[in-house]
Amino acid sequence: MMNNQPTPGKALRWFDPRHRQPGTWAFILNRITALGLTLYLALHLIMLGKLAQGPEAYDSFIALAKTPWVKFGELLVISAGLIHGLNGIRIALTSFGIGVTVQRQLFWSFLTLALIGSAIFGYFMFFVH
Amino acid sequence: MLGTRPKAREGAFLWLIKILAGLSIVIVLGIHFVVNHLVAPEGLLNYADVIRYYQNPWVVTMEIFFLIAVVTHALIGIRSILLDLNPSDSFLSILNTILIVVGVGAVAYGIWLALEIASRGN
Numbered sequence: 087m088m089n090n091q092p093t094p095g096k097a098l099r100w101f102d103p104r105h106r107q108p109g110t111w112a113f114i115l116n117r118i119t120a121l122g123l124t125l126y127l128a129l130h131l132i133m134l135g136k137l138a139q140g141p142e143a144y145d146s147f148i149a150l151a152k153t154p155w156v157k158f159g160e161l162l163v164i165s166a167g168l169i170h171g172l173n174g175i176r177i178a179l180t181s182f183g184i185g186v187t188v189q190r191q192l193f194w195s196f197l198t199l200a201l202i203g204s205a206i207f208g209y210f211m212f213f214v215h
Numbered sequence: 216m217l218g219t220r221p222k223a224r225e226g227a228f229l230w231l232i233k234i235l236a237g238l239s240i241v242i243v244l245g246i247h248f249v250v251n252h253l254v255a256p257e258g259l260l261n262y263a264d265v266i267r268y269y270q271n272p273w274v275v276t277m278e279i280f281f282l283i284a285v286v287t288h289a290l291i292g293i294r295s296i297l298l299d300l301n302p303s304d305s306f307l308s309i310l311n312t313i314l315i316v317v318g319v320g321a322v323a324y325g326i327w328l329a330l331e332i333a334s335r336g337n
Contacts, residue, residue: 124292131324134328144262148260
């Protein structure tokens with residue numbers, strides 16, 4: 087019962103990629119993307135406040151959003167959203183007892199879909215628009 | 216050993232809300248991307264486009280619902296992450312208050328912003 091107690095001083099183990107099951111990778115990915123998306127949500131709500139300041143404030147913000155580094159950040163947000171959303175569908179399904187025996191396959195399939203989706207978004211963001 | 220298991224501190228109700236909010240986000244985000252980036256030919260990229268988009272009351276309703284779902288899901292999610300650090304009961308009750316204040320504040324701000332944008336139509 088004490089396995090989930092925090093162990094200060096052993097934090098370096100977090101960065102040891104060995105001996106991890108797919109479920110652990112799913113958990114790690116879900117958590118990192120969760121924190122990233124929460125940060126994005128806060129920034130997004132703050133930046134949309136520029137709409138209330140009128141056309142000049144908002145349109146100059148959009149001009150900034152079209153610069154390459156901001157676009158790269160947006161691609162990370164899209165990638166995180168796809169990973170978190172698709173993996174979340176697996177969690178919701180298995181929570182209700184659906185697909186529990188095939189959840190490894192579900193995880194790898196959804197992760198592949200998320201990476202393909204990110205590549206498509208990246209292509210359109212950097213090469214089409 | 217029976218009886219030594221700590222009480223689950225997230226609870227079935229919050230867990231169910233988190234799952235349902237998560238599924239709503241997947242659905243609404245799908246609609247959002249189709250409407251904003253496929254139906255609108257050049258996307259909604261300037262002030263005038265956004266104001267025009269918000270003249271449709273269904274859009275305002277959907278965005279407010281989306282806002283509530285995302286904020287709820289994010290804050291319950293932060294709470295479950297912090298629960299993994301085994302906070303004391305007194306810290307947890309302070310945390311609950313902070314999360315409720317932040318959540319109500321974010322939703323109130325978002326609804327104000329959505330209605331403000333909608334009211335700026337010609």
